[in-house]
Amino acid sequence: MSILVDADSRVVVQGITGGEGKFHTRQMTEYGTNVVAGAVPGRGGQEVDGTPVYDTVAGAARAEDADTSVVFVPPAFAADALLEALDAPLDLVVAITEGIPQQDMATVYRKASETDTHLVGPNCPGVITPDEAKLGILPGDIFADGDVGLVSRSGTLTYQVVDSLTSRGLGQTTAVGIGGDPIIGTDFVDALELFEADPDTRAVVMCGEIGGEDEEEAARYIGERMDTPVAGFIAGRTAPPGKRMGHAGAIVSGSGTGTAESKIAALEEASAPVGDTPEEVVDRVEDFL
């Protein structure tokens, strides 16, 4: 089992004719993902590496029975692409695009909250269910099928942890990069709920970072509602307040909310051990299993 995506997912790639879209569509297809269509306005009727392109997402979904979208559309046009995907409708929309204006995302978030579609991202590496399908830009090679769910606000930090997990024989059910922006679709609680409901996920790794209060909310959820054990990691302990650390969402506010200390304390309060190093997180997962 897995969450969000599996070998049956039928995927449309929005922005398939762009450089990134084309490259990663190939990578996804090579990994085994069932990419059934592309969607690019004005490019309907063309093909990219044999994948048919449609002018609209609704047209692609209807013709190819797609249920999932991956979005590689540039930031200025991304909100429109996301609204289109949410309206199609689809089951899952994964937004890879980095740099979408916050107000555009506020509109998209509002729309997403009115639909049953799972929106993942933006500014995220994607979602992968090892040996079944990957959506996005994650390097498929480092993942292995197994029992550990992973949810993370960061890309390469995820890879770092996954690499350790896999090399110690701890495969993954699904790994979800929820993205580093201030406003994102699926948040920690949403992903944890899905993992909790997945009988094959026997432990979860949650990689948080400074900024916002999603980790604190996740800690409350873990403490009150979760049986599946969770090990945590929080990046940004040494970040100064008021500075954006790469991710638009990774910022400790001037008033001191969004600190690593607060998040670590909340998780440990909820009996979710937090590793001081990525290796320690994997140690905790080994303890669970």
Next chain:
Amino acid sequence: MSILVDADSRVVVQGITGGEGKFHTRQMTEYGTNVVAGAVPGRGGQEVDGTPVYDTVAGAARAEDADTSVVFVPPAFAADALLEALDAPLDLVVAITEGIPQQDMATVYRKASETDTHLVGPNCPGVITPDEAKLGILPGDIFADGDVGLVSRSGTLTYQVVDSLTSRGLGQTTAVGIGGDPIIGTDFVDALELFEADPDTRAVVMCGEIGGEDEEEAARYIGERMDTPVAGFIAGRTAPPGKRMGHAGAIVSGSGTGTAESKIAALEEASAPVGDTPEEVVDRVEDFL
């Protein structure tokens, strides 16, 4: 029993300090309506005929435990007043104001659809449950307590029918003026559902008119879901296409939708007899009871 309003309704009047608001608040109070507050920005702390005024609807609702609002605010500011009332939140908002721009009402309608509040109007005479409470500008004298529910898009036509009902000894449970605008809150189907669920309403009079397709939808509802008998009247049989007959919503389109013929046919199809004159409608109600 009754629908929407009764002697326990706690009413705030928006626009209570204006000429119309003041006059009709007196009329409502004299009828026995429990007007507990007024709401007018900048007038908080004042009183109108002993009724305390608050700056905001939320403030009035909190302080006086109001659950209902009647809105007498001029058209240019009415949408804001309605959004405020919907947000308070309240159980019932009755918009008397005539001449609210359609786009403003589209926004209000969108908001109302996200709440559990009943919005009645705009451009309507109000709602009355005889001997308990009246909201709006209806002349209380002509109503009498009884078994007949009444729902109408028109004001004086309602009075005409009610006058006949009352003079023939047919009192009313509740009469609802839903208003003559193209975009209104509570429509025929909403009101009919409430009457159908009210054990004391033994027959319903529905006064429709040309324009739109609400009567046709109501006819479907009557035919498929209603046990309580309904007698109908449709005004505007002689109206030419493309001309607005007084009400912003009373217009037969150039393409011939919204005609009286279509509405009469739909109602009769649904076994709801339609009177050719107001008196005939009352005859039909007599037949039912």
Next chain:
Amino acid sequence: MKLHEHQAKEVFADAGIPVPESRLVATVEEAAEAAEAVGYPAAVKAQVRVGGRGKAGGIELVDDADEARAAAEEILGMELKGLRVDEVLVEAAVDFVDELYVGVTMDRGAGEPVAMVSTRGGVDIEAVAAEEPDAIVREGVDPVFGMQPYEARKAVYEAGVDRAVAGDVASVVRTLYGLWDDDDATEIEVNPLMVTADDEVVAADAVMNVDDDALFRQPELAESAEATDGDNLEAKADEYGFDYVRLDGDVGIVGNGAGLVMTTLDLVDYYGGAPANFLDIGGGAKAERVANALEVVFADDSVEAVVFNIFGGITRGDEVARGINEALTQFDEIPTPVVVRLAGTNAEEGMEILNTDLVTVEATLESAVQRAVDYAEGET
């Protein structure tokens, strides 16, 4: 309020929608000059605020100055659906390969605007809607989000618009939505939106209705409404603030409340008469308003009798009766019989007060209407 074609085209052009070159003229000679200026073939188009001008002979295609003169001669001064043509628009004809339809209107049932696109432009779109509803793609727009680019694209691609012009057509649709939103339009359409051989789109016609209730915040559009054409009686009623519609019959009708007035019209018809007008006098019934209303109705030469139907409501019947008496004494002569029926609060007191030297009093709506129909038929 419906804009003239030339006014709507100006609004469209300002918003960036391509329109043909054109000139608005009021005389035959100006029309010929205008045709020379815009080039041939040119269209001479009657500027009246009604639909179906083409069928009614209000649009002619001309190929030289003489034809332009002849067309203008014919069209200027003609009556189209009761309105006199005072101006024509002389416009360069567009050489097209396709005619599309695009529009935005209010979907009353859904309480939201809806954009429409069809490749069946250039014909009566309402006939298309009735016979082949699938030929018109409808895309509902959430008014709080506003129309998103993808919604316009979706409508355009689903309508089957050629990919070469799809982007431009989608852009026209979004511009129309923008006008709908910014200008408080209730209905706005381009039919046909012509597609030329070199893949350009041009709005060959333009329809725009503006919400009367929003004119207070659309000062520029309200101004263009003031230069109103058409029926003098409607203009006078408008000045007095009455809702008034002129009809073909001979029984004049005054009442309060749209639904009750419509019902009075219907009853006139039901009892074998023909209503001459709809006139809603509104709330209350002060002498001045009553006098104004009667002035408008009497000014219609077709009227042979008047039925005056007031339901008292909050305003009491005795006050209404006093207003009617006072108003009627202002007329030197009352040109047609007036039948009055009062109902509601204090109706009986009111009917006793009414001056029966001036009016006929009836106790019920039905009898009042019947009496007025009798009067109109010459029976007394």
Next chain:
Amino acid sequence: MKLHEHQAKEVFADAGIPVPESRLVATVEEAAEAAEAVGYPAAVKAQVRVGGRGKAGGIELVDDADEARAAAEEILGMELKGLRVDEVLVEAAVDFVDELYVGVTMDRGAGEPVAMVSTRGGVDIEAVAAEEPDAIVREGVDPVFGMQPYEARKAVYEAGVDRAVAGDVASVVRTLYGLWDDDDATEIEVNPLMVTADDEVVAADAVMNVDDDALFRQPELAESAEATDGDNLEAKADEYGFDYVRLDGDVGIVGNGAGLVMTTLDLVDYYGGAPANFLDIGGGAKAERVANALEVVFADDSVEAVVFNIFGGITRGDEVARGINEALTQFDEIPTPVVVRLAGTNAEEGMEILNTDLVTVEATLESAVQRAVDYAEGET
């Protein structure tokens, strides 16, 4: 991007929010002239893009030209939180009876903007938020509806703002929301919004942060960002397109991906060192980008050692290694030891390719960080 106070005030004034008379100057003599022009008492205010200028001595009140000169002398050229003051705003002091706080910011959790109003203005609002959260009224705004007039009124009345100025304050709140919406602001506040004895409101300070990701559609605001002040290294990193933050330590850090770079900083601290910077080199690792990143890190004199941590992902480790080798050969001399750790796809091949004459190679993140910390402490 944070605007300077004087830039934000210009934006506010253009939107109709009253601000005090003021002049922006860069020299002591100009400051004295400006003070004479705006009148006394006047405030001389350091223009640097940091909060808490008052506490740090960046704002002085002056009563005559000599005091203005002295204040400017002191403030111009001073360092506030690491930024040099190049300009001061000389502004007429407002005679106030009340100080309010109004602002609009993004509520990340709710995914929507929130307006804030408090009668506790003129002090550190974040302290008020922490100690007395109820003293700040928060009104969430649905971004697709936009802020409605009633929402602003509600916040203002619930905060207990005096009724005499409530309407004006509500209008300022809506204007701030309008700027938030139109100018892609992420944070916008007036603290204090002063209330004068004759019930006028004046924005005595102005804070406005604009979304960096939206500058592409805010050309005017983007221009004011270009005249950037502050840290030269941050400016250089910005030019190269790196996410870079300078810190106080001596271990330079280069990595790819925000989370992994933050983790590397945390590990430096965990192993007893002190990070000198955050530098995210982004995707791939072409020689030119590697060279640019090292140039920025080496330019920081405090740096004693560099840890270079790349997780390969889609870009393979051998390609990364070749990029690093090529970049390092571009330096005549490598000023501090560089420890490289490669991970992910083809990491082993990559580490074999790395030129160990130029860099130290470590197999794990932990060992790489420990080695760099050792180098920085002078152990080799």
